[in-house]
Amino acid sequence: MKQNDIDLYKQLVKTIFKMRYKGSILGFLWVLLKPFFMFLILFVIFSATAGAAGGLTSKQYAVYLLSGLIIYTFFNEGFTWGMNSIMDRADLILKINFKRNIVVISALTMALINFIINFCIIGAIGVVLDINYSLNGLLYVLLICIVMFLGMYGISFFTSIWRVYVRDLTHISELVLQLLFYASAVFFPIEMVPENYRFIVSYNPLAVFIQAVRNALIYGQIIHLKFVLASLVVSVILVFVGRAYFEKHILKVAEHF
Amino acid sequence: MEDIAVSVKNVSKKFRIPINGKKETLQERFVNPFHKTKYVEFHALNNLSFDVKKNEFFSVIGPNGAGKSTLLKIVSGIYIPDSGKVVVNGTLVPFLELGVGFNPELTARENVYLNGTILGLTKKEVDEYIDEIFKFAELTEFVNLPVKNFSSGMAVRLAFSIAIKVKSDILVLDEVLAVGDGEFQKKCFNYFDSIVGKKTILFVSHGLGAVKKYSDRVLWLKEDKTYEIGDPSEMVDKYSKTF
Numbered sequence: 001m002k003q004n005d006i007d008l009y010k011q012l013v014k015t016i017f018k019m020r021y022k023g024s025i026l027g028f029l030w031v032l033l034k035p036f037f038m039f040l041i042l043f044v045i046f047s048a049t050a051g052a053a054g055g056l057t058s059k060q061y062a063v064y065l066l067s068g069l070i071i072y073t074f075f076n077e078g079f080t081w082g083m084n085s086i087m088d089r090a091d092l093i094l095k096i097n098f099k100r101n102i103v104v105i106s107a108l109t110m111a112l113i114n115f116i117i118n119f120c121i122i123g124a125i126g127v128v129l130d131i132n133y134s135l136n137g138l139l140y141v142l143l144i145c146i147v148m149f150l151g152m153y154g155i156s157f158f159t160s161i162w163r164v165y166v167r168d169l170t171h172i173s174e175l176v177l178q179l180l181f182y183a184s185a186v187f188f189p190i191e192m193v194p195e196n197y198r199f200i201v202s203y204n205p206l207a208v209f210i211q212a213v214r215n216a217l218i219y220g221q222i223i224h225l226k227f228v229l230a231s232l233v234v235s236v237i238l239v240f241v242g243r244a245y246f247e248k249h250i251l252k253v254a255e256h257f
Numbered sequence: 258m259e260d261i262a263v264s265v266k267n268v269s270k271k272f273r274i275p276i277n278g279k280k281e282t283l284q285e286r287f288v289n290p291f292h293k294t295k296y297v298e299f300h301a302l303n304n305l306s307f308d309v310k311k312n313e314f315f316s317v318i319g320p321n322g323a324g325k326s327t328l329l330k331i332v333s334g335i336y337i338p339d340s341g342k343v344v345v346n347g348t349l350v351p352f353l354e355l356g357v358g359f360n361p362e363l364t365a366r367e368n369v370y371l372n373g374t375i376l377g378l379t380k381k382e383v384d385e386y387i388d389e390i391f392k393f394a395e396l397t398e399f400v401n402l403p404v405k406n407f408s409s410g411m412a413v414r415l416a417f418s419i420a421i422k423v424k425s426d427i428l429v430l431d432e433v434l435a436v437g438d439g440e441f442q443k444k445c446f447n448y449f450d451s452i453v454g455k456k457t458i459l460f461v462s463h464g465l466g467a468v469k470k471y472s473d474r475v476l477w478l479k480e481d482k483t484y485e486i487g488d489p490s491e492m493v494d495k496y497s498k499t500f
Contacts, residue, residue: 007380011371015360022362095357096375097334097349168283251337254330255272 012106054189059129068186078111082156134220154238157246262457263309268341301327303482319478347426356416361405394418
């Protein structure tokens with residue numbers, strides 16, 4: 001990696017970051033406010049029913065809901081921004097011969113920054129609510145985040161190229177992500193899903209990650225370890241295969257913007 | 258081979274242009290699943306070969322649609338040729354447009370960092386050059402002003418001043434020799450006078466005066482995809498007779 005590549009990466013991240021909230025009065029606070037209100041609404045409506053069905057106290061349900069929302073948001077933003085990254089920077093790609101994948105990684109970095117900030121908030125709220133975090137649990141959450149980041153990075157190598165050819169992908173992904181929100185048991189316990197449909201949640205990687213993060217945060221338990229490790233392997237492979245695919249196709253993409 | 262900076266061998270490039278608009282959304286594909294999009298093929302470049310020697314000022318002239326910009330994009334690695342080969346010896350920075358990536362909401366200083374790193378400078382180098390850049394652009398008092406409040410002349414002066422700090426052996430220029438008002442243009446030409454013969458320059462222009470003045474050799478791309486390479490005044494005169 002050349003120094004310029006690293007500096008360019010930092011500049012691009014900085015620019016996205018500055019631009020996202022430029023001109024708004026509350027600025028950066030919006031990163032926090034949006035998920036917070038989402039949380040508040042879901043908490044007020046579901047803490048009695050959904051929380052109770054999962055055998056959770058209302059304090060536990062707060063962390064349960066927050067962690068679901070935050071992991072889901074991480075995936076949503078990483079997937080969407082990664083997919084749009086190449087298309088969004090067509091102006092640069094058509095004029096300058098810089099390393100194209102810097103654009104992809106900077107989009108994902110933005111999602112990661114948002115996630116880290118959100119995560120610190122759950123941390124703080126959990127402490128206020130007397131949830132005892134265990135070190136193992138936190139390390140396990142870290143591992144899951146790394147797996148998710150690598151997985152989304154690998155996927156973005158494909159989707160960012162496809163996005164240029166098929167403009168529908170924006171709408172398709174919006175729809176799928178919306179469905180995924182419900183299929184990932186973000187705000188209700190899996191027990192509430194009728195048994196015939198429970199497989200949707202059990203085989204949905206995002207739902208599995210969310211369950212694992214929750215158990216790690218609330219009870220300090222490590223569940224689905226095999227699945228997480230297998231995902232790590234798959235994600236690393238995705239990054240390598242995706243990168244090869246990306247390098248092969250990125251030069252042809254320029255004439256299709 | 259060492260004295261060759263850019264070697265273009267048998268390069269061809271064609272674009273497929275959809276006649277009835279391209280089917281880019283799935284709806285269009287579903288509605289008419291058997292309707293094949295018809296394309297016209299447009300040959301931008303056909304079997305073009307030439308070498309640019311090290312430190313040569315090499316210009317490309319020709320009418321619109323002759324493939325000049327396509328050629329620059331292929332040499333810059335933005336497009337890939339359908340066939341043929343391009344070899345570049347040394348670092349190459351394309352200036353197909355000035356101020357690439359300029360963000361109107363950001364301040365001039367922020368844009369210098371952004372544009373500078375896009376053009377291949379490190380942050381440290383920008384730190385080092387930033388005062389000179391603003392001095393050359395004569396915009397020292399506007400460092401913290403958003404670029405959206407600049408006049409277009411001011412913005413392009415800033416962009417030019419960043420561009421001349423970029424380190425590269427080979428410059429690819431699309432119509433960007435001199436910008437701004439008369440006085441600033443003089444500074445631009447002074448700069449080019451100082452680098453002619455020291456850097457390899459691949460230059461595309463309709464400004465035949467500058468082409469004649471600076472070039473060592475000229476490539477004339479014609480509409481029928483044939484081409485001639487030769488002495489600047491000879492090529493410019495021949496080209497001028499076609500209109």
